[in-house]
Amino acid sequence: xxxxxxxxxxxxxxxxxxxxxxxxxxxxxxxxxxxxxxxxxxxxxxxxxxxxxxxxxxxxxxxxxxxxxxxxxxxxxxxxxxxxxxxxxxxxxxxxxxxxxxxxxxxxxxxxxxxxxxxxxxxxxxxxxxxxxxxxxxxxxxxxxxxxxxxxxxxxxxxxxxxxxxx
Numbered sequence: 821x822x823x824x825x826x827x828x829x830x831x832x833x834x835x836x837x838x839x840x841x842x843x844x845x846x847x848x849x850x851x852x853x854x855x856x857x858x859x860x861x862x863x864x865x866x867x868x869x870x871x872x873x874x875x876x877x878x879x880x881x882x883x884x885x886x887x888x889x890x891x892x893x894x895x896x897x898x899x900x901x902x903x904x905x906x907x908x909x910x911x912x913x914x915x916x917x918x919x920x921x922x923x924x925x926x927x928x929x930x931x932x933x934x935x936x937x938x939x940x941x942x943x944x945x946x947x948x949x950x951x952x953x954x955x956x957x958x959x960x961x962x963x964x965x966x967x968x969x970x971x972x973x974x975x976x977x978x979x980x981x982x983x984x985x986x987x
Contacts, residue, residue, distance in 0.1 A: 961981060968974040 961977075965974055965977055968977065
């Protein structure tokens with residue numbers, strides 16, 4: 821009986837060993853498949869990164885081309901305007917051209933501007949001086965001290981000023 825039990829145990833263990841070998845082979849196949857998938861994923865991700873980089877580069881290039889085209893169009897319109905003004909002013913005699921650009925109208929407007937600015941600056945200065953005189957606290961304290969007839973109270977105010985003096 822012991823032999824039969826030992827044989828059954830040995831057969832059971834051999835079966836378990838076969839199952840273990842099969843499982844190890846399956847695990848090896850799964851590892852190989854996973855490593856292939858990882859390599860493929862890395863290749864795909866690097867390809868995707870390259871595609872995204874190329875797409876971003878193309879977008880920036882398209883924007884730069886649009887800006888360059890806009891700049892060219894603006895330059896063309898400026899040149900056309902310059903040519904139009906040159907032909908427009910070429911029709912006038914030189915004296916009329918001078919008067920058109922720096923005519924008499926500008927001179928009297930400059931005089932008026934200078935007079936108005938002078939009045940504004942003078943008024944602002946006078947107003948500021950009056951404002952600064954009214955808000956000069958040192959003058960106010962001096963006037964307050966001079967108005968005091970009581971010497972003790974005057975000394976108390978002077979000590980107060982010296983104590984809280986701000987320079």
